[in-house]
Amino acid sequence: MQSFQAFVAVYSAPAHRSIMLDAWYMDDDTTMDQREEHRLKPNKPATLEDLQTLGVLHWTFDADSYEDSPEFAAMRAERGYDYEDTCTVSRETMPNYEEKIKSFYEEHIHSDEEIRYCLDGSGYFDVRDGQDRWIRIKVEKNDLIVLPEGIYHRFTLDNKNYIKALRLFKGVPIWTPYNRCVIRAELSSAAAANGRMRGFNKFCFSAKNPHNVAESQA
Numbered sequence: 001m002q003s004f005q006a007f008v009a010v011y012s013a014p015a016h017r018s019i020m021l022d023a024w025y026m027d028d029d030t031t032m033d034q035r036e037e038h039r040l041k042p043n044k045p046a047t048l049e050d051l052q053t054l055g056v057l058h059w060t061f062d063a064d065s066y067e068d069s070p071e072f073a074a075m076r077a078e079r080g081y082d083y084e085d086t087c088t089v090s091r092e093t094m095p096n097y098e099e100k101i102k103s104f105y106e107e108h109i110h111s112d113e114e115i116r117y118c119l120d121g122s123g124y125f126d127v128r129d130g131q132d133r134w135i136r137i138k139v140e141k142n143d144l145i146v147l148p149e150g151i152y153h154r155f156t157l158d159n160k161n162y163i164k165a166l167r168l169f170k171g172v173p174i175w176t177p178y179n180r181c182v183i184r185a186e187l188s189s190a191a192a193a194n195g196r197m198r199g200f201n202k203f204c205f206s207a208k209n210p211h212n213v214a215e216s217q218a
Ligand SMILES: CSCCC(=O)C(=O)O
Pocket: 087, 089, 104, 114, 116, 123, 154, 155, 163, 165
């Protein structure tokens, strides 16, 4: 019991909790490459509070020594992340690179958290806020980000075209993406067939996700 409490104390140490994360509301300029920053002019930052409201979590751990870090181990133990693998996204290392880049950037949800720890390189995770606006979150070496289940999101490389990330999961991983356009189509055909939203529950993963409410009224 004592050792468990010590674990929790280390894990909660403020030095490793994020105070800064570069995140901003996006423009909707589709003529520009997805790898650009897409900041509004003037820039409209998303605060840590904005992200906390959405259930997005963030920590930093030194990626050169995380394997020996008691804080990292404690975070994993507390959150139950017993699965890990690495994923390197670059033209040289990823089979079906173009296809993958495209599918990462399709707006989707998952039935579980998406946990990514950036070991090298960088990229952007975009998440929808409560009013369906895109927030772009810059993830760099040392950043660990947790997107809650049921939040609409997408991923893109930035213009450096390289990220190496550790993927964590609780139990046997389920990576299935449910693309928003497909959900929309299924809901509207279900609505047409039944006059009501029979397919709705299948996609309603999380009470945290405000979009499912809007979706049910679509
Ligand atoms: C940064 S990891 C690569 C992207 C990915 O795994 C995802 O979008 O789910």
